[in-house]
Amino acid sequence: MAKKTVVLLEDDIDGSEASETISFALDGSDYEIDLSEGHANELREALARFTNAGRKVAGGRGRPAARTKSSSHGGPDAKAVRLWAAENGIQVNTRGRIQADVVEKYEAAH
Template sequence: MMAQKVQVILLDDLEGGDADETVSFALDGSSYEIDLSSANAAQLREALAPYIASARKSAAAKRTRGRSTSSSSSSRSSRSDTTAIREWAREQGLKVSDRGRIPSDILAKYEAANS
C-alpha cells in the first residue's frame, strides 16, 4: 500500500508571497475568489467597508455556486408549476410536449394570462 500526502500552499495573488486565506466576493453579477495574505485581505476588507456599510444583502448571495443569476431565471416558473402550465396551454389550444422544457413563448403567454 502506498500513501500520498497532498499539500496545498496558497500564494498571495497580488504579491506572490504566502497567502493566509481565500477571500470570496461578488461584483456586477460575477463571483470572485482571491488568495491573500492577512494584510492584503484586511486592505481589501477596509477598501470595501464603506460600500458594504451602505449596501443591502441580495437574494443572489444565498444561491448556490453555478446557478444562473440572470433575471430571466427568476421569472421562470418552478418545476411544480410546469404541470399547471402544460394544462393551461392545452386548454388554450397550444401544442406543448409532456416532458422537457416549456417553450418561452408559451411561458410568456401563461405569465401574461395569470399575472
C-alpha cells in the same frame, strides 16, 4: 501507502504566501482571490464603506436574503409574484418576464 496533499496559497497581488481565499461579486460577476492576511484586511477595509451600506444577499448571487422560494434563474418564484400582484391590485404580465418594478415591490413586501 499513505498520501498527503498540501495546498499552498499564493497571494495574487504580490506572490507572497496567502492565508485565505476571498470570494466577492461585482456587477454580476463572481470573483475569488487568494490574499495574505495584510492584503485581505486591506480589501475588507477598502470595501467596508460599501458593505456597511449595502444589503446582504442569500447565496451570493444577487438574491435578497428575504426571498424564500426562487426559480432556476435566481429570482423569486414567478407564480408567487403573480399571485401576490393580483391580490394587491398590481397589473402584471400573465406570461413571460415579470416587470422589474413588480418584482421589487414583491421583494419589499416579503
